[in-house]
Amino acid sequence: MSDAQVDEAARLFGILSDASRLKLLRALMAQSLTVSELMEATGLKQGNVSKHLGVLLSARFVAREQEGNFARYSLADPKLYELCDLMCLRIAADAHQRNKALTR
Amino acid sequence: MSDAQVDEAARLFGILSDASRLKLLRALMAQSLTVSELMEATGLKQGNVSKHLGVLLSARFVAREQEGNFARYSLADPKLYELCDLMCLRIAADAHQRNKALTR
DNA sequence: AAACTATATCACTATACAGTTATATGCAAA
DNA sequence: TTTGCATATAACTGTATAGTGATATAGTTT
Numbered sequence: 345m346s347d348a349q350v351d352e353a354a355r356l357f358g359i360l361s362d363a364s365r366l367k368l369l370r371a372l373m374a375q376s377l378t379v380s381e382l383m384e385a386t387g388l389k390q391g392n393v394s395k396h397l398g399v400l401l402s403a404r405f406v407a408r409e410q411e412g413n414f415a416r417y418s419l420a421d422p423k424l425y426e427l428c429d430l431m432c433l434r435i436a437a438d439a440h441q442r443n444k445a446l447t448r
Numbered sequence: 449m450s451d452a453q454v455d456e457a458a459r460l461f462g463i464l465s466d467a468s469r470l471k472l473l474r475a476l477m478a479q480s481l482t483v484s485e486l487m488e489a490t491g492l493k494q495g496n497v498s499k500h501l502g503v504l505l506s507a508r509f510v511a512r513e514q515e516g517n518f519a520r521y522s523l524a525d526p527k528l529y530e531l532c533d534l535m536c537l538r539i540a541a542d543a544h545q546r547n548k549a550l551t552r
Numbered sequence: 553a554a555a556c557t558a559t560a561t562c563a564c565t566a567t568a569c570a571g572t573t574a575t576a577t578g579c580a581a582a
Numbered sequence: 583t584t585t586g587c588a589t590a591t592a593a594c595t596g597t598a599t600a601g602t603g604a605t606a607t608a609g610t611t612t
Contacts, residue, residue: 345474345536347467353535354467361462362600363455370449379559392601394560404542413558413609423538427531431457432449434527438508466570483589496571498590517579517588 359403360427364388365396369424372406376418463507464531468492469500473528476510480522 359365364386371377371385382393397417400406407420464470468490475481475489487497501521504510511524 349536349539350470350474351467352539353532354465354470356535356538357461357470358465361458361465363451363458364600366454366458366461370454389602390559391561391603395600398560410609415559421538423534423541427534427538428457430527430531430534431460432453434460434525434531435453435456437527468570493572494589495573495591499570502590514579519589 356403359399359405362396364392365400366428368393368396368400369405369419369428372417372419373425376409376416378411378414378416380414382417460507463503463509466500468496469504470532472497472500472504473509473523473532476521476523477529480513480520482515482518482520484518486521 360369367386367388368382371382377385379390379393379397382388382397383390386393388396397406397408401408401417405419405421405424406417409416409418464473471490471492472486475486481489483494483497483501486492486501487494490497492500501510501512505512505521509523509525509528510521513520513522
């Protein structure tokens with residue numbers, strides 16, 4: 345694996361390292377949504393949502409489709425599900441570990 | 449999924465979002481190594497290696513074992529392999545896409 | 553065209569953190 | 583105990599970026 349590939353992996357992990365972006369992705373896992381709908385779903389402000397979507401778009405984690413005056417975003421990468429699932433499993437396993445340690 | 453869990457997922461992704469830390473993990477995938485060996489394997493300076501290992505340790509991605517004067521680190525989370533594999537696949541798929549787009 | 557709406561972008565501030573150097577801690581050999 | 587080595591930690595600097603408010607861009611309606 346080349347240095348450039350490691351850098352790229354780090355960059356992609358970095359894009360997933362923000363709670364606001366994860367919330368946007370989570371909302372999009374259920375259905376594709378417009379910016380306004382994403383504002384509502386996440387509680388983030390408009391400029392912030394657009395900025396984060398731009399980041400996600402640049403990494404091709406999401407796709408953008410113009411619908412008249414609206415911009416509809418959808419998940420573009422099936423690997424996202426697996427990546428997030430894995431991390432969630434990891435968190436659950438960790439919680440379980442900690443729990444066992446406490447009650448032992 | 450709670451807000452706290454989303455935050456935790458973001459934090460863990462963040463820990464993987466640094467090229468130096470990924471290089472350390474990659475080196476540890478082959479075998480457990482001491483700090484000095486990791487310096488050699490990655491080209492990073494001592495203080496930097498220790499700091500990154502501390503971060504990885506705090507997330508339990510690695511484990512630490514004292515061996516006399518040395519500290520031996522090893523991978524502690526089997527999910528790391530899958531996470532990194534997935535991201536690498538994603539990068540490869542992306543490269544393939546771009547390649548196809550160019551030669552089309 | 554003018555007014556309105558949805559989205560994108562800009563400028564700014566505050567915060568987090570990677571890398572570096574220097575120093576501290578702790579184990580080990582003499 | 584003194585010396586030396588391996589590792590950890592502290593202090594500092596520079597850089598990146600999240601959030602915000604204001605503004606710009608584009609499409610839509612009247």
